[in-house]
Amino acid sequence: DSGVTQTPKHLITATGQRVTLRCSPRSGDLSVYWYQQSLDQGLQFLIQYYNGEERAKGNILERFSAQQFPDLHSELNLSSLELGDSALYFCASSPRGGIVDEQFFGPGTRLTVL
Amino acid sequence: AQTVTQSQPEMSVQEAETVTLSCTYDTSESNYYLFWYKQPPSRQMILVIRQEAYKQQNATENRFSVNFQKAAKSFSLKISDSQLGDTAMYFCAFRGMNRDDKIIFGKGTRLHILP
Numbered sequence: 327d328s329g330v331t332q333t334p335k336h337l338i339t340a341t342g343q344r345v346t347l348r349c350s351p352r353s354g355d356l357s358v359y360w361y362q363q364s365l366d367q368g369l370q371f372l373i374q375y376y377n378g379e380e381r382a383k384g385n386i387l388e389r390f391s392a393q394q395f396p397d398l399h400s401e402l403n404l405s406s407l408e409l410g411d412s413a414l415y416f417c418a419s420s421p422r423g424g425i426v427d428e429q430f431f432g433p434g435t436r437l438t439v440l
Numbered sequence: 441a442q443t444v445t446q447s448q449p450e451m452s453v454q455e456a457e458t459v460t461l462s463c464t465y466d467t468s469e470s471n472y473y474l475f476w477y478k479q480p481p482s483r484q485m486i487l488v489i490r491q492e493a494y495k496q497q498n499a500t501e502n503r504f505s506v507n508f509q510k511a512a513k514s515f516s517l518k519i520s521d522s523q524l525g526d527t528a529m530y531f532c533a534f535r536g537m538n539r540d541d542k543i544i545f546g547k548g549t550r551l552h553i554l555p
Contacts, residue, residue, distance in 0.1 A: 328484065368545060368546075368547050368548065369531060369545040369548075370545070371542040371543050371544075371545075374542075381539065381540065382539070382540040382541070382542055383540075383542075384542040414483060416485060418485070424539075425473060425535060425536075425537055425539070425541070426473070426492075428487050428490075429487070431484055431485035431486070432484075433482070433483065433484050434483050434484070
């Protein structure tokens with residue numbers, strides 16, 4: 327157990343819908359990362375937050391948005407869902423968000439878009 | 441742009457054997473970090489080992505070691521005395537030194553340890 331929690335574990339929804347994935351980092355970690363793992367795209371970095379501020383952006387679609395709240399938990403919002411958004415979404419956290427920091431991954435949220 | 445290539449989609453070895461997973465990468469940077477992550481059937485991503493490019497000594501973590509060849513841009517993972525619990529997907533990853541650099545993963549190698 328990494329100490330990073332993600333809810334829900336599984337989510338099944340329809341095309342066009344909007345969902346919110348939630349992540350609670352390890353106690354004391356200030357930085358949160360979001361990743362998408364799909365069969366065709368592999369594992370891709372989406373976005374990173376540090377202490378409430380966006381720090382780095384990866385291959386995140388405009389239909390997706392994220393934020394980190396004052397209590398340091400983070401939410402990833404996915405809207406206008408398409409079949410291709412079906413994937414495993416991981417959250418990870420690290421103490422300071424630095425390059426040398428080890429990232430601790432949560433168990434992931436499996437999103438299925440029908 | 442940086443790329444990470446894992447040329448072995450799948451491998452199988454007998455328990456207790458040694459196995460080497462290959463990884464090559466492409467970058468114009470001189471300083472960076474390389475990682476190997478393990479993803480067992482539980483799907484949780486676990487950091488196995490990491491290497492800083494400016495350190496010439498190969499990183500080692502118990503049964504896991506790397507062969508880092510900077511000039512060849514190669515970063516292979518050796519697992520010694522393989523165990524059934526090593527069965528997993530293994531991802532090689534690259535990250536630059538800039539604060540806003542993103543981590544880039546290879547497509548992964550699925551490793552089966554056979555009893």
